[in-house]
Amino acid sequence: MAPRFEGNVLTVANDSVDDTHNEKSASKKADAALQYLRAGAGEVIDIDEKQLLRKIDLMVMPLMFGAYLSQYFDKSLLNYAAVMGISKDTGMNAAQFSYLATFFYVTYAVFQPVHAVLVQRFPVGKYLGTMITCWGLTVTMHCVCKSFGSLIAVRLLLGMFEAAVAPCLLIITGMWYKRAEQPLRIAIWYLGVGCGIVIGAIASFGFQFYTARTFKSWQIMYLVFGVLTILLSITIVWLLPDNPMTSRLSPSEKVAAIERVRSNQTGIENRVWKWHQFRETTGDPKTWLIVIIVLVGNVPTGATGSFSSLLIKSFGYTSKQSALLNIPSGFIQMFAVVLASWAAGKGNARALAMVAIFTPGVLGGALMAFLPSASRFKAGKIVGIYLCGIIGPNLSVIYSLAAANYAGHTKKVTINAIILAAYGASNIIGPLTFTGATAPTYLPAKIAIMATLALAILTTLLLRYLYIRENMKREGKAVAADFTQDQVQDIEFMDLTDHENPTFRYAL
Secondary structure, rough: OOOEOOOEEEEOOOOOOOOOOHHHHHHHHHHHHHHHHHHHOOOOOOOOHHHHHHHHHHHHHHHHHHHHHHHHHHHHHHHHOOOOOHHHHHOOHHHHHHHHHHHHHHHHHHHHHHHHHHHHHOOOOHHHHHOOOOOOOOHHHHOOOOOHHHHHHHHHHHHHHHOHHHHHHHHOOOEEEEEEHHHHHHHHHHHHHHHHHHHHHHHHHHHHHOOOOOHHHHHHHHHHHHHHHHHHHHHHHHOOOOOHHHOOOOHHHHHHHHOOHHHHHOOOOOOOOHHHHHHHHOOOHHHHHHHHHHHHHHHHHHHHHHHHHHHHHOOOOOOOHHOOOOHHHHHHHHHEEEEEHHHHHHHOOOHHHHHHHHHHHHHHHHHHHHHHOHHHHHHHHHHHHHHHHHOHHHHHHHHHHHHHHOOOOOHHHHHHHHHHHHHHHHHHHHHOOOHHHHHHEEEEEEEEHHHHHHHHHHHHHHHHHHHHHHHHHHHHHHHOOOOOOOHHHOHOOOOOOOOOOOOOOOOO
């Protein structure tokens, strides 16, 4: 039963918060931060919040950035291997390469719910580090593949292990940062996408000068970056804290770190799976609008992420030139991530930031699809690819929207799993629009970019309208009941959902 107003008093179901009859049982179901505070953690003494925030940033942000950089780069090595001869060396045709790009996202989507459950049961830092070790080993295994079948096997494994990274990072971001701080912090670790594009392009260009007969250049590339990923995983297991309560902060700093995120009303950590929160998430129409936005808004990223090098090469450039011409896409995407996330957090305009991100992609798809094929127009087609690169950060803004608007630990991990399953599905669809029969122009895929992004814009505006309407309803009820959150002690850490907590307001 959800909380309800009775006069100016909030009544809450006894499976959600403590009551005088069953305090011990309810405490177990509350957030771990509340248990820590009630266990006598102490008071905050002379803590400078800005200094504490800097300390938290230095402790967790570089590791989260490294994890997301590694995740994006390792899965997109195939894009660069495509112009380094991997298809010829393994006997693949154009259709098989398209399937290879797709199969990664099959297990990526399927294993999202699995990781969503497991990350709630295990220490998040250790779990993330273990998964990174597993996919680092899988990346190194690419270098011994000699056929399409063997590449399919390692791509399936890679998708299974990499599916863990975003759920873990979203949970970590939510437990350390305030709502207004989250978009920029998510943007910082999401910068790994743009940075991965730049590093991948430079690495592909450099490795193409390796011409020994024993190993191919793409094999050396996979081996080197697989080993680097394994080294990163060891660092994360060693240094990344599982939560504020078990971090290297002093006792007073731990309390301050918990208290500063109280206003989020989304909690920090709870390892009890609550089925009513799961049902609430899947039964919310706003959840499925987010699914549509993620699904159609990322079909283009799934397509260009695996085929940008081949598209550029089809415009009349060499393999080495194609690698270098990917570099601007990375910088454009990094700039778009920071700008969109800053606007989303500073002006509480996450949905509008997504619309601003999607719009250039429509133009980019049009340039690639409808500019004449004459060589004098190839620069315009490359501009089209760069404009499509702007849409990549939409996922980081959606992450911050979900982190701000879904309260209750089970509900948070559920929406994260749903978002990433939809993202995986979009990346399954994206490469399939690049059919072997339409190579090398891939006109249907370019038209699909325009259509899907137009639908994403309309759906995002509808979602924003629903959030505004819900906030207005809640404001009216609160005024009528003369109710404030101060009337229920520690309501922020009771592991209530956004539906159960009438003091909750949705970010826009």
